[in-house]
Amino acid sequence: xxxxxxxxxxxxxxxxxxxxxxxxxxxxxxxxxxxxxxxxxxxxxxxxxxxxxxxxxxxxxxxxxxxxxxxxxxxxxxxxxxxxxxxxxxxxxxxxxxxxxxxxxxxxxxxxxxxx
Amino acid sequence: xxxxxxxxxxxxxxxxxxxxxxxxxxxxxxxxxxxxxxxxxxxxxxxxxxxxxxxxxxxxxxxxxxxxxxxxxxxxxxxxxxxxxxxxxxxxxxxxxxxxxxxxxxx
Numbered sequence: 001x002x003x004x005x006x007x008x009x010x011x012x013x014x015x016x017x018x019x020x021x022x023x024x025x026x027x028x029x030x031x032x033x034x035x036x037x038x039x040x041x042x043x044x045x046x047x048x049x050x051x052x053x054x055x056x057x058x059x060x061x062x063x064x065x066x067x068x069x070x071x072x073x074x075x076x077x078x079x080x081x082x083x084x085x086x087x088x089x090x091x092x093x094x095x096x097x098x099x100x101x102x103x104x105x106x107x108x109x110x111x112x113x114x115x116x
Numbered sequence: 117x118x119x120x121x122x123x124x125x126x127x128x129x130x131x132x133x134x135x136x137x138x139x140x141x142x143x144x145x146x147x148x149x150x151x152x153x154x155x156x157x158x159x160x161x162x163x164x165x166x167x168x169x170x171x172x173x174x175x176x177x178x179x180x181x182x183x184x185x186x187x188x189x190x191x192x193x194x195x196x197x198x199x200x201x202x203x204x205x206x207x208x209x210x211x212x213x214x215x216x217x218x219x220x221x222x223x
Contacts, residue, residue: 003157034212038152043121044201044214058211094157101205102148102164103212106157 001025001105003095008110011085019080019110021095028076031097035080039091085114119202119215126221127192135218137185137202145204147185149178153198197222
């Protein structure tokens with residue numbers, strides 16, 4: 001099983017980025033997919049999720065209205081469109097999949113730095 | 117729901133170490149634990165309070181009662197040096213809640 005994130009980078013405050021996560025080695029359409037942000041000293045924070053069929057999405061209060069999660073079950077990919085970025089959005093963004101309440105599978109993450 | 121972890125803990129090789137995760141009545145929740153080595157993807161080391169994935173050594177064990185969940189690593193090895201996070205599921209929605217993480221240093 002492999003989850004590989006891409007799309008991170010350095011962006012100015014107010015800018016936008018789209019992260020992608022490509023999944024291989026599992027039945028992607030069975031898994032709810034999550035984006036989790038890791039910041040040194042602040043731990044892991046749930047950012048957004050999408051249900052296995054894409055019908056249900058959820059967002060942390062800090063990103064609702066600015067981030068959009070989506071998935072393509074034909075390509076085994078999940079995306080996170082991030083707009084109106086602030087310095088507080090800085091961190092390592094990992095995608096993770098689950099069919100229960102714990103995460104068997106994680107990617108290594110893609111770094112996002114919001115800085116002027 | 118808030119999960120509280122001590123920022124750091126240390127142990128010499130061969131010693132046992134316990135990493136705690138505090139939360140109101142956490143004993144009524146189901147707790148999972150992850151190991152995050154520098155530059156690597158998180159790895160599930162304990163799920164459902166005390167179950168261990170098949171690939172995880174028996175040195176890793178978990179317990180959960182009252183207001184504290186505990187991850188215990190017996191006979192610590194240098195390769196165990198990492199950040200460890202506890203996780204529960206927010207019962208009012210469908211998203212995970214993570215503790216702040218504990219950095220294990222192997223002396």
